[in-house]
Amino acid sequence: MNADTAPVERPLRADARRNRERVLAAADEAFALEGPAVPLDEIARRAGVGAGTVHRHFPTKESLLEAVLVGRLETMLAEVRAALTAPDSGYLFFDFFRTMTTYARNKMDLADALGRHGIDVISATRTVSTSLKAALAELLRRAQEVGEVRSDITVDDLHALVVAAVAAVQAVAPEEAPRVGALVSDALRPRGGR
Amino acid sequence: MNADTAPVERPLRADARRNRERVLAAADEAFALEGPAVPLDEIARRAGVGAGTVHRHFPTKESLLEAVLVGRLETMLAEVRAALTAPDSGYLFFDFFRTMTTYARNKMDLADALGRHGIDVISATRTVSTSLKAALAELLRRAQEVGEVRSDITVDDLHALVVAAVAAVQAVAPEEAPRVGALVSDALRPRGGR
DNA sequence: GACGATACGGGGCGCTCGCCCCGCTTGTCG
């Protein structure tokens, strides 16, 4: 096999790598706090770098959004995999659902900001979101096996319910949030069960 | 009582009134299709008026958003009141829930666009949203009375569930939408029922 | 320690969009 099919990309210089991480971290935080409309200058300021540096690592604002989104999906994936290795993971399904809701909140506005700019979110995050879906499918299967979850629920349904729970929780007073979140997740339980 | 406490505002000239309606209709449509970020010029173009005209009737973009939002809430209110006068309105609750979901979709992005601009949505829409809430409370009470809905659900919960259903429906393929919407609304039903 | 390559900073350009202004048109009323 020859090397020129995969043009060896040289590793980043140490400071470049460090700055890239800083920008990513600052962007993650800024997007979470202020939403996807936050100016790039603000992100640069938080990261303690110049605007040019942000632009060098992420040629467009969308590419930065995309990178942050992929990072969040990877965090979620790690979480799901951790849940899968736990004993009795089927029984812990609803605890896990609550955790997912927290992560998903951050994810969503990024995803639709990208969508609005004509970026195909599905293909941009294909690798990680495929793995995530597979891991979720396994978790769901186990929960259904032990009768915790209705048997006619698909992974897509699960995803939709997480999204629904996020929306519902944001729509009520904070002290009602846990009850309402649970209310939504109850839609997953077999009817007549509890 | 004297008149100068309420300085009689002269009625709008006929063409002004017509243009105001056109702008409002164009804005409603444009916001629904393109989201709240649509430029005012685009709205003016759709309405067939100049940009200055839009600005005269609605001094800021937020005031236009607000006017459209109030209009949508009024439509929803009319819908709820219609449902209340129907015979057996308790039993039709879940049909009605589906209708609400459709209206709410349009409402939500406007509301949080206003929120992002520091507008207090609650007080801006106080009159109509108070009436809406009261009407919904009555509808909910009847549905609970005939056992269609869990007795521990509040109006705020109902609102949250509508929001949740909207989010869920948007998160799945169109052909799955009815099933997923129903899944969410099932959270309102007494457990062990149906 | 010196030299070439790589990365940084931040000023600046161009575009978009909300808002204003002013010369002209149209409706209203005696």
Next chain:
DNA sequence: CGACAAGCGGGGCGAGCGCCCCGTATCGTC
């Protein structure tokens, strides 16, 4: 029907923001 007020159109200004550029600083290597 005529005069005056009310309303209209659209060009233009200023602010905000994404993106680019280039002189300077820093890193990696021999």
